[in-house]
Amino acid sequence: MLALFYFFVAVAFAIGVWQVNKLLTYRVIFKEIKDGKKIITFENDNNPIATEKDNDIQGKLFLIFLVGFYLFMGYCLIYLHDLMLPDAASIEGEDYDNLYIITFWLIGIVQFITQALLYFFSYKYRGIKGRKATFFADSHKLELIWTTIPTVVLAVLILYGLSIWNDVTDLEGDEAIVVEVYAKQFAWEARYAGRDNELGRGNVRNISGANTMGIDMSDEHAADDIPVRELHLPVGKKVVFKFRSQDVLHSAYMPHFRAQMNCVPGMVTEFGFTPKYTTEEMRQQEDVILKVASVNAAREANGEEPYEFDYLLLCNKICGPSHYNMQMKIVVESEKDYLIWLNQQKTAKELF
Amino acid sequence: MSAHHHKETFVTKYIFSLDHKMISKQFLVTGMIMGVIGVLMSLLFRLQIAWPEHSFSIIEAFLPERFQSEAGVMKPDIYLALVTIHGTIMVFFVLTAGLSGTFSNLLIPLQIGARDMASGFMNCLSYWLFFISSVIMVISLFVQAGPASAGWTIYPPLSALPQAIPGSGTGMTLWLVSMAIFIAQSLIGSLNYIVTILNLRTKGMTMTRLPLTMWALFITAIIGVVSFPVLFSAALLLIFDRSFGTSFYLSDIFIGGEVLNYQGGSPVLFEHLFWFLGHPEVYIVLLPALGLTSEIISTNSRKPIFGYRAMIGSIMAIAFLSTIVWGHHMFISGMNPFLGSVFTFTTLLIAIPSAVKAFNYITTLWKGNLQFNPAMLFSIGLVSTFITGGLTGIVLGDSALDINVHDTYFVVAHFHLVMGVSAIYGMYAGIYHWFPKMYGRMMNKTLGYIHFWITAIAAYGVFFPMHFIGLAGLPRRYYTNTNFPLFDDLANVNQVMTVFALIGGAAQIVFLVNFFMSIYKGKVASQNPWRSNTLEWTTPVEHIHGNWPGEIPEVYRWPYDYSKVDENGEYIFGEDYIMQTVPLKAGEQES
Incomplete structure (x- = not known):
């Protein structure tokens, strides 16, 4: 590839020098002016103005x-x-x-x-030559x-x-599931609001041991919160995300849901949507099948394992050297499966 | 002007010159050197993004060993450093100082009929501050931990904390110092331009007889004066946060296993301050290019620019609106959604004066007698990329649509076309057109053609497909996309784009050779090679102090009397152009 570039450079340089040196190819021209006198001028055919x-x-x-x-x-x-x-x-x-x-x-x-x-x-x-341009300066x-x-x-x-x-x-008024998405260099964490559907306060000053998100355990809403490392969402129910960041700006980008919001240290931002298809349903969508096929064609050419579609949360705000590798899988499933999964997770109180 | 005829030494003529023509050449050459650095960087990171994990000898040769993860492969934070410095250099050093600095200095006194700038000393100071800030920026490339690497927008906390990324140490300090000096030079220059245009116009040169170039440079200088100080304060507060423990932008941060001693600040404040300059900056870059192009398209179409007053109106409207749209960079920053609505409204309004400009350019070509000098080719190229890039602005300016394309390659494609490529084309057009005025010689035409066509193909080849990988959800500023199988099928698109980038980069060598060799070997220029109307073409080819040997000429008409005919359909003065210094003929109506 690089050889090609060096080749381009060499060609470009050669053309440049060749053309500019053509400036030196002056020809001697004898011109006759009135009363028979001749003068000698030097001209070249490389007229610098468009002919x-x-x-x-x-x-x-x-x-x-x-x-x-x-x-x-x-x-x-x-x-x-x-x-x-x-x-x-x-x-x-x-x-x-x-x-x-x-x-x-x-x-x-x-x-x-x-x-x-x-x-x-x-x-x-x-x-x-000789054609007149039309003088047309204005037309209201x-x-x-x-x-x-x-x-x-x-x-x-x-x-x-x-x-x-x-x-x-507009995130007011709905009976929405509240989920906190927590960003840090270079990973995502999440926390479900639990039985009371209200998140306990969080601040990085509370970070210690297993409490990696800085949940304030003295808050009465905190005990039933459920910290997780993978997002599961029930299909057809509105989810409101509360975003926090531990260190620098991140951006929670969920392209398939048309959702994105920055995670800002020192403040809570929010965004919400209602998943329409479960992961399984999405895999059956016609354009997803096409997309997966084109991905797999590329992967096969590289000798890599075939890929299966999953929803993703990825970081979309420059956040440090490993910004390019900050992702979390999102699973959308039926409400029943979602509740089963959620009940298997440990609450904050159980964890620490 | 006898006072000017003192003896000149090498130092006063070439180094600390007070002559605006020499200062403009200093700006141009410094800008070009920075441009070469900026473009080379983009080629290096394009190689990385297209062939990650591949070892390149050019990377091994250019980057110090500590910047390579293995021989010939750059480290992730160095990738970000290259992206950051590429953006900074291209936006500020090439397209602000290099473009505006060069042509404001060269053209303002010449086109309004003045002996020099209002203050020659401030002009000289402005260039030398620019030079110092360029030197500091270049020095920052060589510090141990690498240069600033938080993106050219340097959002804190990333830019404030060396723990977050190595480049936020000494590299970032130098970046901030360099930019502070840069802002000072920009302010000094802009004030000088404004004062000169307002006060030193020659007799008869009313504001509505100014060439559009002057209007563009005038309004650009005003936007600069309004918005650059805000970036200065943003940078100053960032310096405070970094060095003196204040918390303007920082709050509740846990990094490297400890809680930092900051509380109550917000990075969103920085975003507001940054984009209050950052958005007008887009027009600081673009308006001069559009101004130069207006002049060149009119001259080479042998037709008046269509809708002169509408063009002035749209420049003013764009300038005014540009100062109240910054929030469209922050739709998803966490600011109040109602603000998002307001900024959507003001942002999409900009499309109206922009559309007027585009249509006026196209109408200027209509029924013209187009002279395809290299400058004209680049001007037409500018209109094309300005439209292509501008239209996608309608997607990004709409808060609802921005959600999903924000910070993807779609944005990168949009702004590279609308302000990057367009402004570079404007700069090239200006150089080809006014080279005879700068150096008294002509540039080679054939090389100009080759340069334009390869650049035009390469520019669209890089940036048009880039929209689509953005729409596929690919985030910008990723060192590699291989961790996401979702993006695996975009790899070959990225490779094609890089090949176009390499071709386009190499084509610029044609320009460099043409430029530097023509200074010495170009054909000697005549006084008015493009048969243009404006005042700069009444000065002698040889540069003299004070620009005109005798009296400053008086102006009797607007600058666009091309192909003006009398009632019999004959050219009024027998030629298809009438210079501004020619008085009205008996019975002739002023246009």
């Missing part, structure tokens, strides 16, 4: 570039589509996906039209059009976006 021929070539190159760019964009849109995240695995994520699709169609159309205009005009109006009508249309379109996007934002960030 009509240059305009023609470069204009055509712009058209070729446009075609190439369209093909490249089309290739990315079609072939890279399978690599992208599957449909949202949370109820709230459905709205997210809708807004996402609307926005992408919109910007996609604008992109295809404006790039076409830009490069096509570059081709069509490439300079020709045109400017009004392209101020108004974006304004109206954006107004719609803003209103729809904000209504989703309000829904997603």
